[in-house]
Amino acid sequence: MGHNHSHHHGHSHSHHGHSHDGKLSIAVFINILLTVVQIIGGLVSGSLSLIADALHNLSDAGAIVIAIVARKVARRPASKEMTYGFKRAEILGALINSTTLIIVGLYLVYEAVSSYFNPEPIDGWIVVWIATIALLIDTATAWLTYKSGAKDNLNLKAAFIHNLSDAFASVVVIVAGTLIILYQWYVVDLIATIAISIYVIYHGLSLAKQSINILMQAAPEGIDVDELCNQIESLTNIEKVHHIHVWQLDDNETLLEASLSLQEQASSGSLLQVKQLLAMQYAIKHSTIEIVFDKGTEEGNCYQLG
Template sequence: MAHSHSHSHSNQDENARRLMLAFAVTATFMVIEVIGGLISGSLALLADAGHMLTDAAALLFALLAVQFARRPPNARHTFGWLRLTTLAAFVNAIALVVITILIVWEAIQRFRFPQPVAGTTMIVIAVAGLIANLLAFWILHRGSEEKNLNVRAAALHVLGDLLGSVGAIVAAVVILTTGWTPVDPILSILVSCLVLRSAWKLLQESVNELLEGAPVSMDIPDLKRNLCRSLPEVRNVHHVHLWQVGEKPVITLHVQVIPPHDHDALLGRIQHFLEHHYAIAHATIQMEYQPCAGADCHLNELHSPHTHHHH
């Protein structure tokens, strides 16, 4: 690593501070929106509070990830506690789906039996929610030059949330000007779709990680081809296992090579290639001079449709 350790720590502290602030703002207003939604009878506000819950949760996971990344691995948890945030994200995604179903169900009831909605209370709280979102987004976005995935994801969440607040404001304006209350459940369903979208994405990502799936952005056949192309000594790459712990990709692979003069130098070049091109810092490489005899070595070759003629 080029920079000193203290620098990355102060950066982490800065990230943690931003996330903490944004979390405090979002969580506070979520509570206010729930209370406001119950008082005014507005479902759109409650749906937006559900959306804010997704934000608060995203911010909390990001914060936990920063904290847990600091805890050193031990003999029992050799990767540290990074997976805990993945598990939390999974639970959060399921909770969001449940919230969405409840809100849509309630909206359908309201189409059948319209409820009175206090437009003034609703608009005041919706506008306050919008301001809270803008504030949280500003807090996070100042940190965007730091390419922390969690902080970026949280900022995107908050941006999606702005739409929810706008929806609640539109519903309030319509109710105040025309008195047409069905606009409230209609917009609450729209906001619920937003919530469902982020929940679905979260569910996909966390399940992929919990099932030891390869990071979606990485193409293993492509990695194998590039490695053979870039390093002339490398004849064949097989038995590749790639997975993700927290945000860190981890890889194990067998590499059949032409016997090198300097074994360690070649190993170093393979590691550098993986780190440089694929940002994989944690690689376990088994170098072989003969074709691999292991029965399971050709698993990858058989199941991957891309690797027919590339050797």
């Protein structure tokens, strides 16, 4: 049986993680502050779209808090009870965040429809000023989140996208407020609320799908298991691949286990070829491969269980 374990956990990684947490804490603080200002402004002005944007900001602040907590838990080392470690804490965090986003989005749609049948006057100037402040803060928060590692982390990538959509939502609210000032088109506020809600629900569903796929141990996006089997079987002295499983431990680390039937002249070099293929083409650094001597005449897909 062959094992290939690759671990890249150093002190510098931990140091960067803690400094990133500092940036994220600032992002949470300014988002909560903005949420309070927007809710007060929305209540005073009568603008539902401003309150919608506020709830979106609050959900983003919550998402970043969960990401910080999950990241701290994920840093804990493996134990005899948790042999895989705690890396999936961040995926659980992402699932909680996505569920919250969907609920918030649906609630905003409900409020928009209710307001359509019970319209109230809106102070456009308050809407425009607060939405402008929100645009500046959303842009700053998006920058902080991006600099904290959004490229390589599912939670933070989601938070970054949400902050960008917050900035977009603020632009939509500014346009709505301007149209209310110029033409008293109050219905624009409701249209803006629906647009923001659709954005929130879309991102929530997208994040939920990714999180559930990882928790259900689905093969990562971009890896065709049939193609992977064909590539392994095309290597020298590899007869057949059986019972292959490819899954993600978290949003960065992919694992693989499989059984291989080898030709009689195979050597340890054959196994090394497989390891190199997995590492170079699929970034799979951790694989467990069993050598099967009873080849039989097994039919079916390489990932089917016996």
